[in-house]
Amino acid sequence: MEIFKIAITGNVGAGKTTFIRTISEIEVVDTDRRATDETAALKQNTTVAFDFGRLTLSPEQLVYLYGTPGQSRFDFMWDIVINQAQAYILLVAAHRPKDFRGARKILNFINQRVQIPxxxxxxxxxCEGAWQADDIVLALGLSNRETYPPIVQVNPEDPASVAQSLVVLLEELMSASADRSNSYSELTTQSVH
Ligand SMILES: Nc1nc2c(ncn2[C@@H]2O[C@H](COP(=O)(O)OP(=O)(O)OP(=O)(O)O)[C@@H](O)[C@H]2O)c(=O)[nH]1
Ligand SMILES: [Mg+2]
Structure with missing residues (x-):
């Protein structure tokens, strides 16, 4: 059995828990609790540890989905989740420009720890006030088109949209594994000669 471990990360209210609930075939193990601090102004409940969901791709392939908490005071959980993951999706709420800096912080946090697709x-x-993708890319500091990751629009409430974004992420993961095994076979070929 092949298991793909995928992390879903992003700021408070970006839609991580919803994303996993929408696509998981098992009841999601979530750790949502009533928000008590500044998050309470935004939403009633917030994830305090992680979410877990599962999706069967084929009889031999499963996807495990791990959602992180959005609040940075739980960033020790980001560490735990991201160290388990083989790839991740960073969800960014396009209508909340105030959160773009926080999204950038999450990106940097992860980049300092792991290099994964x-x-x-x-x-x-x-939603009203949603920014265009090009402007969000700039706000996230991703100015080099050659190096920045695929960007997709996703509605976490829509199963087809969530599935489509997972396909893009799994393709990234597959092509990164193919690159790794090519460079491994190049290395071993070189060492034979
Ligand atoms: N209209 C709209 N609503 C969305 C979208 N994505 C998520 N939501 C709603 O936004 C709310 C917050 O979603 P959650 O899934 O709880 O967010 P979260 O990222 O898990 O938040 P934390 O656990 O607090 O970090 C929910 O009511 C979702 O239904 C979207 O693309 N469009
Ligand atoms: Mg959540």
Whole structure:
């Protein structure tokens, strides 16, 4: 059995828990609790540890989905989740420009710890005040088109949209593994000669 471990990360209210609930075939193990601090102004409940969901791709392939808490005071959980993951999606709420700096912080936090395939998922693109993808890319400090990751629009409430974003992420993961095994076979070929 092949298991792909995918992390879903992003700021408070980006849609991580919803994303996992929408696509998981098992009841999501979530750790949502009533928000008590500044988050309470934004939403009733917030994830305090992690979410876990599961998706069967084929009889031999499973996806495990791990959602992080959005609040940075739980960043020790980001560490635990990201160290388990083979790839991740960073969800960014397109209508909350105040959160772009926080999204950047999460990106830097993860980049300092692991180098794994990732994509950016823009959520809330249907909401009033949503920024265009190009402007969000600049706000996230991703100015070099050659190096920045795939960016998709995703509605965490829509199963087809969530599935489509997972396909893009799994393709990134597959192509990164193919690159790794090519460079491994180049290395071993070189060592034979
Ligand atoms: N209109 C709209 N609503 C969305 C979208 N994505 C998420 N939501 C809603 O936003 C709310 C917050 O979603 P959650 O899934 O709890 O967010 P979270 O990222 O898990 O938040 P924390 O656990 O607090 O960090 C929910 O009510 C979702 O239904 C979107 O693309 N469009
Ligand atoms: Mg959550």
């Amino acid at each position: 990732m994509i950016i998922g823009l959520t809330h693109t249907d």
